[in-house]
Amino acid sequence: MTVPAATQTFDASLDAVVVGAGFGGMYMMLKLRENGYSARVYETGDDVGGTWYWNRYPGCRCDVESMQYSYSFSDELQQEWNWSERYAPQPEILAYARHVADRFDLRRDIEFETRIDRATFDEATNRWTIETNTGKRISARYFITAVGCLSTANLPDFPDRDAFKGNIYHTGQWPHEGVDFTGRRVAVIGTGSSGIQSIPLIAKQSKSLHVFQRTANFVVPARNRPLDPEERAAVKADYAALRAKGRSRPTGFFFEHNNFSALDVDDAERERLYEKFWDNGGLTFLGVFNDLLISPESNETAAEFVRNKIRKIVKDPETAELLAPRDIIGCKRLCADTGYFETFNLPHVKLVDISKSPISRLTENGLMVGETEYQVDDIVCATGFDAMTGALLKMDIRGVGGRTLNDKWEHGPRSYLGLGVKGFPNMFTITGPGSPSVFANMILCVEQHSDWIVGCMNHMRDEKLKRIEATLDAEDAWVEHNREIGDGSLRSQCKSWYLGSNIPGKPKVFSPYIGGFPIYTDKLAESVSHDYRGFELSR
Ligand code: N01
Numbered sequence: 001m002t003v004p005a006a007t008q009t010f011d012a013s014l015d016a017v018v019v020g021a022g023f024g025g026m027y028m029m030l031k032l033r034e035n036g037y038s039a040r041v042y043e044t045g046d047d048v049g050g051t052w053y054w055n056r057y058p059g060c061r062c063d064v065e066s067m068q069y070s071y072s073f074s075d076e077l078q079q080e081w082n083w084s085e086r087y088a089p090q091p092e093i094l095a096y097a098r099h100v101a102d103r104f105d106l107r108r109d110i111e112f113e114t115r116i117d118r119a120t121f122d123e124a125t126n127r128w129t130i131e132t133n134t135g136k137r138i139s140a141r142y143f144i145t146a147v148g149c150l151s152t153a154n155l156p157d158f159p160d161r162d163a164f165k166g167n168i169y170h171t172g173q174w175p176h177e178g179v180d181f182t183g184r185r186v187a188v189i190g191t192g193s194s195g196i197q198s199i200p201l202i203a204k205q206s207k208s209l210h211v212f213q214r215t216a217n218f219v220v221p222a223r224n225r226p227l228d229p230e231e232r233a234a235v236k237a238d239y240a241a242l243r244a245k246g247r248s249r250p251t252g253f254f255f256e257h258n259n260f261s262a263l264d265v266d267d268a269e270r271e272r273l274y275e276k277f278w279d280n281g282g283l284t285f286l287g288v289f290n291d292l293l294i295s296p297e298s299n300e301t302a303a304e305f306v307r308n309k310i311r312k313i314v315k316d317p318e319t320a321e322l323l324a325p326r327d328i329i330g331c332k333r334l335c336a337d338t339g340y341f342e343t344f345n346l347p348h349v350k351l352v353d354i355s356k357s358p359i360s361r362l363t364e365n366g367l368m369v370g371e372t373e374y375q376v377d378d379i380v381c382a383t384g385f386d387a388m389t390g391a392l393l394k395m396d397i398r399g400v401g402g403r404t405l406n407d408k409w410e411h412g413p414r415s416y417l418g419l420g421v422k423g424f425p426n427m428f429t430i431t432g433p434g435s436p437s438v439f440a441n442m443i444l445c446v447e448q449h450s451d452w453i454v455g456c457m458n459h460m461r462d463e464k465l466k467r468i469e470a471t472l473d474a475e476d477a478w479v480e481h482n483r484e485i486g487d488g489s490l491r492s493q494c495k496s497w498y499l500g501s502n503i504p505g506k507p508k509v510f511s512p513y514i515g516g517f518p519i520y521t522d523k524l525a526e527s528v529s530h531d532y533r534g535f536e537l538s539r
Pocket residue numbers: 061062063064150156171189190191192193194195196197212213214215333354359382383384385438497502
C-alpha cells in the first residue's frame with residue numbers, strides 16, 4: 001500500500017533515481033557514480049538481473065549469442081568472463097549480472113525489494129518526488145526508468161480462473177525454487193519464445209502435456225552447443241572490432257548476412273542458402289536475404305521453407321499443418337528452439353488448436369475449450385508481456401500540470417527518440433518506446449542510452465541548467481517518422497506485442513524504432529551536436 005505523500009518527509013535528496021536493477025539500471029548507476037552524481041537504483045526483486053531474475057522457467061536462455069549478449073563497456077569484464085554455451089542459460093546470465101554488480105560494487109547503491117509506485121514532477125523546483133511501496137519519499141533532479149521492455153507479465157483473465165484447484169504459473173514470474181512436473185498432467189498456454197523454450201523440457205518431466213496454441217509461430221533451430229576455449233579466445237582477441245562491426249549493423253549484432261534479395265537468385269541457390277542458414281541456426285536466419293522483412297514475395301519463400309521443415313519433422317500431418325504458421329515470417333518475433341517440433345512426436349504430448357475456439361473458462365480440474373474439458377494438474381501461462389509500455393504505465397508518473405503518463409499515452413506511446421517525453425521534464429526512459437530496444441542488441445542499447453543520458457546531464461551541469469524537456473514538434477515528428485518506417489516493414493502487418501495487439505484494449509501502435517541501430521546512433525549524435533536539438537533546456 002502506498003503511504004499518502006502528505007504524511008511523508010524526504011528520505012533522500014539525490015541527483016538521480018533509477019528504476020530497475022536489470023542490465024540497464026546497473027550500467028546507468030555505474031555511469032552516474034563515475035560522473036560524480038548522487039543516485040540510487042530501486043528494484044522490486046531481491047537481486048539484480050531484471051528479466052533474467054524473473055524468468056526462470058525450464059529452458060529459459062537467451063536466443064542471442066552469449067559472446068554478444070554481454071556488456072561491451074569494460075574490456076577487462078568481457079575478457080575475464082567465460083560463457084559456457086553459444087546461447088547462455090538463464091542461471092548463467094543471472095550469475096553474470098551478479099558478477100557485474102559485485103565487480104563494480106553496485107549493490108551499495110541499489111535498494112532491493114522496493115517498488116517505485118509514484119513519481120511526480122514539481123515545476124517549482126524542477127525536481128521529481130519519487131514514492132516507494134515501502135513508504136519512502138525521495139527527491140531527485142532526474143527520474144530515469146530502466147524497467148525493461150518485456151517485464152510486465154500478461155496473465156490472461158480467463159473466466160473462472162480462481163475455480164482451478166491446481167497450480168497456475170506464468171513463465172515470467174517463475175517460482176525461484178523451480179517446479180517439478182514429474183508425473184503431472186500439464187497444460188501450456190502460449191507458443192511464443194517462452195513456450196517454445198519451455199515445452200520440450202516440461203514434456204520430458206510431465207505425464208501428459210497439452211499445448212494450447214492460438215497462433216502458430218515461426219521457429220528456427222537454435223543449434224546451441226558448448227563454446228570451446230579456442231572459439232571464445234578468437235572472439236576475445238578481436239572483441240573491439242567485432243563490437244564495432246555489430247554497432248554498424250541495424251540489429252547491433254555481428255553475424256553473417258547477405259546483401260541481396262531472395263528473388264535475385266534461382267530456386268536451387270535460394271534453397272541452398274536457406275539450408276546453410278538453417279544449419280547454422282539462430283535468429284540470423286532472417287539475414288539470409290536483405291528483403292525478407294520488406295518484400296512479401298521474398299518473405300513467402302522463407303516462410304514456405306520453414307513450413308516444409310516443420311512438415312518433415314512432425315510425424316502427424318494434421319499436427320504439422322497446425323504448427324505451420326500461415327503468416328509472415330519475422331512479423332511476430334522469430335523464435336529459436338531446441339527440439340520444439342520434435343516434442344509433438346511424443347505420445348503424451350498433444351497440440352490443441354484454440355485459434356477458432358478460445359479457452360472459454362477454467363474449471364476446478366482444468367480448462368474448457370468449446371464443450372471439451374482438459375483435465376490437468378498444472379497450467380503454465382507462456383502468455384507473454386504487456387510489452388514496451390506496461391512497466392512504465394504501472395507506475396503513477398505525473399509530469400507538468402499533474403498530467404499522468406497514462407493520460408498522455410492514452411492512444412499509444414509518444415516520445416522523442418524513445419528517451420524523452422514532452423510534459424515530463426528531466427525524465428529519461430532507457431530503451432523506451434520509440435527507440436531500437438527489442439530490435440537491437442539490448443545490452444548495447446542500454447549502454448548507448450545510459451552514455452547519452454549521462455553526457456546530457458554533464459552538459460546540464462556544466463551549463464548550470466536545471467530542466468530538459470522534449471519539444472512537442474520533435475516528439476510529433478519522431479512519432480510520425482516511427483509510424484512511417486513501421487508501416488514500411490512487414491513487421492507491422494500482423495498481430496504482435498510490438499503493436500500491443502496481445503493485450504485486450506491496448507492501443508495498436510508499433511512501438512519500437514525499426515530504423516536500425518546505426519541510424520538511431522546518428523540521430524542521437526545529431527541532437528547533441530546541434531545543442532540537444534529537439535529538447536528545450538533551461539535554468
Ligand atoms: O510471449 P509472446 P513470450 N489465450 O507474446 C499466447 C522475449 N523472450 O513470453 O500469438 C491463449 O511472444 C499468444 O498467442 P497469440 C522475446 O522478445 C526472449 O513467449 O497472441 N493464448 C502467444 O502464442 C519474445 O518475443 C527470450 O495468438 C494466449 C503466447 O501466448 C518476448 O519475450 C525468451 C493468450 C505469448 O507469446 C515474449 O515472448 C523468451 C490467451 N488469452 C522470451 N494470450 C530470449 O531467448 C496470449 N496467448 C531472449
